[in-house]
Amino acid sequence: MNKRDYIRDIFCLEGDWDDNLRKTRTISPALNLLKKNSDIEVLHKTCITKKELKSRVSIIINGDQKSYARFKIIYFAFHGKGSQIDLGVENISLSRLSKYFEDAISNRIVHFGSCKTISDEDEVTDFLEKTNAFAVTGYSKNVDFIPSTVLDILFFEECQKWKNIKKIKQKMESKYSQLIDDLGFEIYF
Template sequence: MYPDKYIYCLEGVADVDSSTTTAILPALENLAFQYGITNIYKTCDTIEGLEESLSLLLYEDRNFKDYAILYLVFDGDGNRIELDDYYYTLEEIAEFFEGKLTGKIIHFANLMRLDLDEEGAQYFLDVTGAKAISGYSKQVPILSTILDTIYFALCQEYDDVVELVEELYEKQYALCSTMGFLLYY
């Protein structure tokens, strides 16, 4: 049995001061109750808020090493997240995280369609030091939390990302195929 791999979820919202609840928070609560997976949930509405949240995690959270998964929930398309009416490319995000995500899995919810080629994925992994980047290549009318929950639970069992993806596809082939689940390592 591997040690618990915590999840740090950062969601882009229109206004952090709004008390509107999104579908992500109940999914994270389900992860905690059903699978016992520790997670932190934060929102941001600007690039400065994103940078601040990640800086707090990277530099002030003594348990940072326990966070194996960075779960990013942002609107966007084609490898660009939208935040405060501006698009940020994965290359810009990679440069912000330069060398800071060693051994982490970066997972994007399906609100942003991941459209990476091998070269783009390798650039992101090389610059950030991440273990893997994952997300969805197809636009579907449902939020990916159903598949994300299963994926995160399997992350607790498997250190090898190839075995992890094989098991995910074995358990949820139709959903993985329909949503275009991708993982680059």
Template sequence: MSSEKYIYCLEGVPDVDQPHPTAILPALENLAFQYGITNIYKNCDTLEGLEESLSLLLYEDRNFKDYGILYLVFEGDGNQIIVDGYYYTLEEIAEFFEGKLTGKIIHFANLMRLDLDEEGAQYFLDVTGAKAISGYSKQVPILSTVLDTFYFSLCQEEENVIDLVETLYEKQYALCTTMGFLLYY
């Protein structure tokens, strides 16, 4: 079994100063209680807040090397997340993280439809240094937390991304195909 991979979850919300219902927090609590996976949750409502949260993670969090998964929960489509009405492309995200995500998995919840081709995925991986980028290609009326939770637990056990995806599909085939789970490495 490989060493534990902490999860850093960043969620886009309408207003950080107002309470808002979110399905992400209970899912993260489940990860901690059921699987013992350490995770950090942060939310943001502006592009500046997004960049500040990511900068704090990259430059000030002494445990950054322990975070194996960056879990991004933002609405969007066509490889763009929406933050405060601004569309932030995967290319912009890649450039922000240039060379800083070595060995990490970047995972997008299904609020943003991942629509990468081989070239786009390779660009993201090459620029960031990430081990893999994953998400969902299909729009479905449920949030992906059920499958995300299982996926993150498998990430703790399986180092090889091919074996990881094979196991995920073996155990959750219906959800994976319905939601269009994708992983590029």
């Protein structure tokens, strides 16, 4: 990857994928792949409550700007359903999330690596307007873990190559159209 004039590091919040504590499914190896093979810095944290989520996000958007300014992608890796993410213990709606982020993420891409979280275009548009996000991306359909994770990684790679979100969308659609259609991958800006 060529040196870039802009950087989009990734702040990932991940929930529990299984009720069975012996299972260890995680997005971490995919993030390590990015980290080890590119200039991307990744900050990965887990959370299972609204309080944890709000606290962790607050650090990124209100914390030391020098330390966290490069984290331009906020990645929610959770189960999801109908405009919500499933934290394991409780759910949180896009509407509630927009209150946490209100006018605070103007230069950031918010990516939902979760089923059907961005299935309602009106709610996504409302989220964009309230938060001032640069873009909101994710899935409008139920998705399987491995294919959606692969597409997440491909998307994050394109985000490093192109500054313009329209160009990122165009490149994603030209390279990965079948996977995008199969998974219901959406980009709103």
